[in-house]
Amino acid sequence: MHVFTKHPAETNPAFGKSPDKRSVEELIDFGLIVLDKPAGPTSHQASDFVQRILNITKAGHGGSLDPNVTGVLPITLSNATRLSQVFLKGGKEYIGIMHIHKPVEEELIRKIQKTFIGKIMQLPPIRSAVKRQLRQREIYTFDILEIIDKDVLFRVSCEAGTYIRKLCTDFGDALKTGAHMLELRRTRASHLTENLCFTLQDIKDAYTLWKTENDETFIRRVIHPAEKMVEHLPKVWIMDTTIESVCHGRDVAIPGISKFTEMEKSNMVAIMSLKNELVAIGTAQMTDKDIAKNAKGIAVRTEKVFMKPGLYKTNT
DSSP states (O other), X not given: OOEEESSOOOOOTTSSOOGGGOOHHHHHHEEEEEEEEXXXXXXXXXXXXXXXXXXXXXXEESSOOOTTOEEEEEEEEETTGGGGGGGTTSOEEEEEEEEESSOOOHHHHHHHHXXXXXXXXXXXXXXXXXXXXXXXXXXXXXXXXXXXXXXXXXXXXXXXXXXXXXXXXXHHHHHTSOEEEEEEEEEEETTEEGGGOBOHHHHHHHHHHHHHHOOOXXXXXXXXXXXXXXXXXXXXXXXXXXXXXXXXXXXXXXXXEEEEEOOOTTOEEEEEOTTOOEEEEEEESSOHHHHHXXXXXXXXXXXXXXXXXXXXXXXX
């Protein structure tokens, strides 16, 4: 994502703090864990386990996984739970095994597979969190990795809200053989991939090591600053003198912007300090081209404030 400069500015080191300079306590208060969810618990139960391990009062998750599905489950900690919305529209990637009910030629399987790439219509399963009506979803990629007898190993990248279990049954209907999902693992949620994952046991070990031996090494690998969650979003970086007003809910006007990335109107936008701290989340009122050419006007409507007022209050 290209960064453009509107008003060159520097940040005063006396105020605020770069996310990588936060203490472990501050990370736990405003952080993210990419959990390698085990099979068995619900997503809510998994986030509850993390909450108890870290001895905090609040934890959330970004994008539910069925109990038997494993893999990438973003867990938001304490004051970062209000950020879970940033994952709702992000794409997902899965690796799974589909079991076909009757023997069928590999050539036909691969022919049918091509018809499930692009925009498809899906009826959510009976037990789902959304209204059961036909809706359009997009399959970005659908690769068959291996076929052994009636079991098909596949990788699929898709729009948020796509039901992979239903994708498998629809595939079986298209084959006229029937099919169902045997196993599934999520390998990516939005921009968070499984190489960032840690298990519940990892989290427990990291917390114990920090608490009993004052060793922060492992827990700093496990817990990311909450800013990790907005890496994929369009951004504006605001000047120190603008931060306090935004912390009180003011919208971001062009004179307060130091730098910005490409954006379209109505995009969700991360409002950042020049130390790369997340100040707020907002909605773009202009495109990046508008910001570049105009001297005034509201660029981003502030929606949710995350930085506490007062951190930059005296820097006016």
